[in-house]
Amino acid sequence: MARRNPYAAREWLPHEKPMLPGSPSTPLHSTPKRIAFGLIGLLISLTGALSNALVTANLTNLQGTFGAYSNEIAWLPAVYVMGNISINLLLVKFRQQFGLRVFTEAFLVLYVLVAFFHLFANDLASAIIVRTAHGMVGAALSSLGIYYQIQAWPAKHRMKALVIGLTASQLAIPLARLFSSELLQLDEWRGLYLFELGLALIALGCVLVVKLPPGDRIKAFEKMDFVTFILLAPGMALLCGVLSLGRIEWWFTTPWLGICTAIALTLIVAAFVIEHNRRNPLINTRWISSGMMIRLGIVMIMMRIVLAEQNTGAIGFLQQIGLLNDQMRGLALAIISGVIVGIVASALTIKPTHLNWPIVTSLVVMIIASLMDAQSSPLTRGNNMYFSQFLLGFGSAFFLAPALLIGMGSVVTQPKNLVSFVVLFGMSQNLGGLIGSAILGTFQVWREKYHSSLLADKLSLLDPNVTERLNQYNALYNNLVGDSVLRGAQSTSQLQTVATLQSNVLAYNDTYLLTAALALTTLMWVLWRLTRRRFLDWRQAKYNRREQQLAALQERTEQQ
Numbered sequence: 244m245a246r247r248n249p250y251a252a253r254e255w256l257p258h259e260k261p262m263l264p265g266s267p268s269t270p271l272h273s274t275p276k277r278i279a280f281g282l283i284g285l286l287i288s289l290t291g292a293l294s295n296a297l298v299t300a301n302l303t304n305l306q307g308t309f310g311a312y313s314n315e316i317a318w319l320p321a322v323y324v325m326g327n328i329s330i331n332l333l334l335v336k337f338r339q340q341f342g343l344r345v346f347t348e349a350f351l352v353l354y355v356l357v358a359f360f361h362l363f364a365n366d367l368a369s370a371i372i373v374r375t376a377h378g379m380v381g382a383a384l385s386s387l388g389i390y391y392q393i394q395a396w397p398a399k400h401r402m403k404a405l406v407i408g409l410t411a412s413q414l415a416i417p418l419a420r421l422f423s424s425e426l427l428q429l430d431e432w433r434g435l436y437l438f439e440l441g442l443a444l445i446a447l448g449c450v451l452v453v454k455l456p457p458g459d460r461i462k463a464f465e466k467m468d469f470v471t472f473i474l475l476a477p478g479m480a481l482l483c484g485v486l487s488l489g490r491i492e493w494w495f496t497t498p499w500l501g502i503c504t505a506i507a508l509t510l511i512v513a514a515f516v517i518e519h520n521r522r523n524p525l526i527n528t529r530w531i532s533s534g535m536m537i538r539l540g541i542v543m544i545m546m547r548i549v550l551a552e553q554n555t556g557a558i559g560f561l562q563q564i565g566l567l568n569d570q571m572r573g574l575a576l577a578i579i580s581g582v583i584v585g586i587v588a589s590a591l592t593i594k595p596t597h598l599n600w601p602i603v604t605s606l607v608v609m610i611i612a613s614l615m616d617a618q619s620s621p622l623t624r625g626n627n628m629y630f631s632q633f634l635l636g637f638g639s640a641f642f643l644a645p646a647l648l649i650g651m652g653s654v655v656t657q658p659k660n661l662v663s664f665v666v667l668f669g670m671s672q673n674l675g676g677l678i679g680s681a682i683l684g685t686f687q688v689w690r691e692k693y694h695s696s697l698l699a700d701k702l703s704l705l706d707p708n709v710t711e712r713l714n715q716y717n718a719l720y721n722n723l724v725g726d727s728v729l730r731g732a733q734s735t736s737q738l739q740t741v742a743t744l745q746s747n748v749l750a751y752n753d754t755y756l757l758t759a760a761l762a763l764t765t766l767m768w769v770l771w772r773l774t775r776r777r778f779l780d781w782r783q784a785k786y787n788r789r790e791q792q793l794a795a796l797q798e799r800t801e802q803q
Contacts, residue, residue: 284388327378354384390408465525467517483673542769550676607766608638609762716733
């Protein structure tokens with residue numbers, strides 16, 4: 244019996260036809276099965292996103308567990324992004340050539356295995372290796388979650404499915420801050436990884452029971468694809484490393500940062516030169532460099548930079564004044580509420596003809612939130628930031644799906660650009676987040692040094708306020724320290740500590756103002772582009788009406 248060609252075109256009913264090769268078909272499902280698809284989609288999206296979120300939210304605890312310095316422990320989230328952003332180059336073509344079933348089951352099994360071996364990572368070096376692998380296999384789960392959500396909704400509500408599948412991952416970091424303290428109490432860092440392994444096993448079981456419908460397969464890979472991958476993957480990885488560690492090692496005093504940047508740029512440029520001259524490129528450089536795609540990429544990166552204010556700004560500020568995750572649970576709940584409201588609002592309001600206005604709304608919300616946070620003081624606590632962080636959570640979820648759909652329109656008409664768009668979208672999200680943390684973190688350090696120098700100049704014993712504060716500290720330590728010299732030194736040290744705290748508060752306020760300024764700049768540019776496009780459309784419509792009138796007049800003249 245002749246074996247069926249796996250790449251032969253299938254006959255689909257109109258409502259079943261997959262949107263693109265490598266995506267599942269969309270047959271009709273019963274209501275219970277749709278609910279199962281929806282719940283499994285949420286589980287898979289959160290499983291993939293929580294993998295990195297649990298580490299990111301607990302770097303301080305992991306630093307103590309592994310006995311690492313801050314610049315060493317920072318490699319854990321960095322290498323995860325390295326693996327994640329690199330493997331995206333090949334995942335789309337893997338689905339297209341080998342099919343969804345192999346893609347789904349193979350990567351989830353790999354995910355479970357990596358999570359299992361994580362339990363045996365007893366030192367930082369082995370943990371870094373395993374985190375890199377986790378980033379690579381975890382990249383598959385984001386698209387898998389979206390595919391399951393698409394099966395859960397009928398055709399007329401498919402855009403709502405895209406919104407939920409795409410934005411559910413935004414819940415990961417606040418969720419990790421909500422309950423990771425209890426996981427650490429189980430068995431230190433192994434508690435985090437046991438929870439991650441349990442989620443992965445549940446997701447694997449669900450996927451094996453409720454399988455995605457098949458889709459079309461095509462021969463997608465070419466030999467030159469792997470040459471591009473060999474060049475671009477290490478280039479992007481080095482760039483991620485520089486962006487993650489630059490503000491910790493400091494940009495201008497660490498030689499290896501410059502060396503890695505030079506090598507990364509060389510590899511990335513070489514990869515793009517090869518792709519630019521290929522007949523069937525893995526990445527369509529001409530399409531990515533078109534005006535529309537460049538503008539979309541810039542806006543998405545700028546929004547990710549602004550949204551970095553949530554973790555680098557607000558959370559960093561609260562950690563600076565001494566709060567831990569279990570003391571910020573109310574703030575985490577506020578962020579989760581904002582994300583959920585953003586998901587619901589986006590799903591209910593999203594329209595293919597009005598994809599720019601959710602981005603405008605999100606930018607306005609981000610400006611308001613940043614300006615509210617810019618009023619912080621040393622007495623500010625998590626409860627003072629509930630509303631502003633709720634707004635940022637809302638904005639992070641509300642803009643994401645419309646931004647994706649703006650670029651997806653041209654992908655549907657030109658399926659060969661799917662890999663290019665996935666790479667662009669992934670780079671804008673991953674690199675945008677790293678760039679945001681690097682810019683805001685560096686700016687905060689710079690402004691802290693500036694404010695510290697100003698405050699130090701004012702801390703003179705000739706100032707009666709300074710003398711009064713030192714006397715207060717001296718009285719505070721009077722019963723604790725008998726030696727007057729040591730008591731005076733302790734009082735001076737306490738005053739310097741308070742001055743440093745105030746300098747950090749002022750620096751964080753400047754950082755919030757910077758994010759507001761960046762959001763305002765992006766908003767003005769987006770509004771200018773929308774106004775310009777509307778004006779050009781109005782002028783073109785006016786010209787067309789005039790041409791029609793002239794044609795009608797000429798026709799009447801000829802008839803007479």
